[in-house]
Amino acid sequence: MNNSLQHIVWVVGLLISQVFIIDVVDLGTYSSYFTPLIFSFIIFKRRLETPMTELLIYAFIMGFLIDVFRNTVGLNMSVMLLITIFRTRFLYLISAREDFDDNVELNLFNIGLLRYLIYFGTVLFTHHFLFFLLEQFSFVNFFTLVFKSLINSIIALVLIGFLQYMFISKK
Amino acid sequence: MRNLILLIQKYRNFLFFLILELISLFLLFSWKNTYHHSSYLNSSNYISSSFFQWKNNVTTYFNLREINNQLVHENAELKEKLLNKDILLGKNFVKFGDSLYYRTFRFQQATIIHSQFKFTENHMLINKGLKNGVGIEMGFMGTKGIIGRVINVSEHYANVLPVINSDFKLSVIHKKSNSWGDLSWIRGVNDYRTATIDNIPIYAKIKLNDLFTTTGSDGIFPSDVPIGKVIKMERDQEAQKKIITIELMEDFSNIHIGFVVKNLLKEEMIEIQSNE
Missing domain, CATH: 2.40.10.340 (Rod shape-determining protein MreC, domain 1)
Structure with a gap:
């Protein structure tokens, strides 16, 4: 019970920081390079042993909430579901199955900086890439799109790291 | 029958994913295509x-x-x-x-x-x-x-x-030459300060900094409301038209x-x- 309450607090916190803080930052002409999506952290940080059904429900709800606030119903939902189902595949692509414990939360302090950068870097880049692709729904300016997702995933990586330093206690 | 149930059991996560994904894709495309959107699934709720x-x-x-x-x-x-x-x-x-x-x-x-x-x-x-x-x-x-x-x-x-949304379309008029064109915002090409005007006849005399205004023909806006000023022009010889980039009057940020x-x-x- 305590655990799921914690997850709900994370959902609300990420929603508010995404919609009311990150989305309203104005950087002039470069604004489109500052649209990081940090709310997917709610899925990526979960333990590997978490049942897939639960993760999918979380992804569905989180995507839906973001979509309602951003007026893009369906967009974030579908991308979140996709990255949720592919999350573990990515993890095992970049490392051996024994490298990660099943019963720890995947955060900066538990998996170490290098693995954090590789794992979160990969999944965040995939998330941004899929999101921008589906949002644009065409392959025009493909390299701008890749560049944009790269920049935004690096920003998201830094922001999520910062969030973890703030709100997750070190062990 | 038993095999079927076993199959469903084996792939239940994937099936669940498929159902949710189909729901969200349905929402995404029905939302994009219908003119009048359902009124609860957006930020005006x-x-x-x-x-x-x-x-x-x-x-x-x-x-x-x-x-x-x-x-x-x-x-x-x-x-x-x-x-x-x-x-x-x-x-x-x-x-x-x-x-x-x-x-x-x-x-x-x-x-x-x-x-x-x-x-x-x-x-x-x-x-x-x-x-x-x-x-x-x-x-x-x-x-x-x-x-x-x-x-x-x-x-x-x-x-x-x-x-500054690609769904927005409006017919506009060039004040000096009275030529009509179509205003649109092309994603990936325009940013929040610019928009594109298409279908201006090639013989229309248009200079930089000329003003484009509303026509009033759609009944949404009064006529002669400013929209933007010309900052770039391209000629399309094949289609005999000009494609014009304007800087919008309003700063949307x-x-x-x-x-x-x-x-x-x-x-x-x-x-x-x-x-x-």
């Missing part, structure tokens, strides 16, 4: 709009200076127009209740409580809704030019589709107030258009 209202209550104070400046500028401009008009006509010629001067448009002041400008699908939320007489397909103007049109209304709030435009004669207009 009660819960999210009260969040945005709350956010606006906190941040609006910091923008007061900017809002004030915009209003003063607009006031000066309007005063100039109004007083010059009096001189031109002479006050004696305009009678009260003259049928020549039938009132066509009503303006309702509104505050923009949330606006997006850096995405490929930008939206805007204003704090006037059904209770204030705002309806779907009404125009929305800023102090300098047009902003967008209303696509969704709830009791107290409304969603505006701004010019920094707008706080606007006016909902209600056309009192719109029904009459639609009726006569459907008879054609």
Whole structure:
């Protein structure tokens, strides 16, 4: 019970920081390079042993909430579901199955900086890439799109790291 | 039968994923394609709009200076127009209740409580809704030019589709040569300060910094409302047309107030258009 309450607090916190803080930052002409999506952290940080059904429900709800606030119903939902189902595949692509414990939360302090950068870097880049692709729904300016997702995933990586330093206690 | 159940059991996660994914893709595409969207799955619903209202209550104070400046500028401009008009006509010629001067448009002041400008699908939320007489397909103007049109209304709030959204289309007119064109915003090409005008005939004489305005033919906006100034021109010899990039009058990263435009004669207009 305590655990799921914690997850709900994370959902609300990420929603508010995404919609009311990150989305309203104005950087002039470069604004489109500052649209990081940090709310997917709610899925990526979960333990590997978490049942897939639960993760999918979380992804569905989180995507839906973001979509309602951003007026893009369906967009974030579908991308979140996709990255949720592919999350573990990515993890095992970049490392051996024994490298990660099943019963720890995947955060900066538990998996170490290098693995954090590789794992979160990969999944965040995939998330941004899929999101921008589906949002644009065409392959025009493909390299701008890749560049944009790269920049935004690096920003998201830094922001999520910062969030973890703030709100997750070190062990 | 047993094998089937085993199969479902084996792939139940994937099947569950498929169902949810299909639901969200259905929502995504039905949302994009229907003209009138369902009115609860967007930010003008009660819960999210009260969040945005709350956010606006906190941040609006910091923008007061900017809002004030915009209003003063607009006031000066309007005063100039109004007083010059009096001189031109002479006050004696305009009678009260003259049928020549039938009132066509009503303006309702509104505050923009949330606006997006850096995405490929930008939206805007204003704090006037059904209770204030705002309806779907009404125009929305800023102090300098047009902003967008209303696509969704709830009791107290409304969603505006701004010019900087690829779904926004409008016919525009070049003031000096009277040539018509189509305004659109192309994602990936235009940013929040620019828009593209297509289908201008190649023989039209257009220079940099020329003004494009609304035509008034759609019944959403009055005629002669400024939209933007020419900053780039391209010639398409094959199609015998010009493609023009304009800089929008409104700075979409920094707008706080606007006016909902209600056309009192719109029904009459639609009726006569459907008879054609």
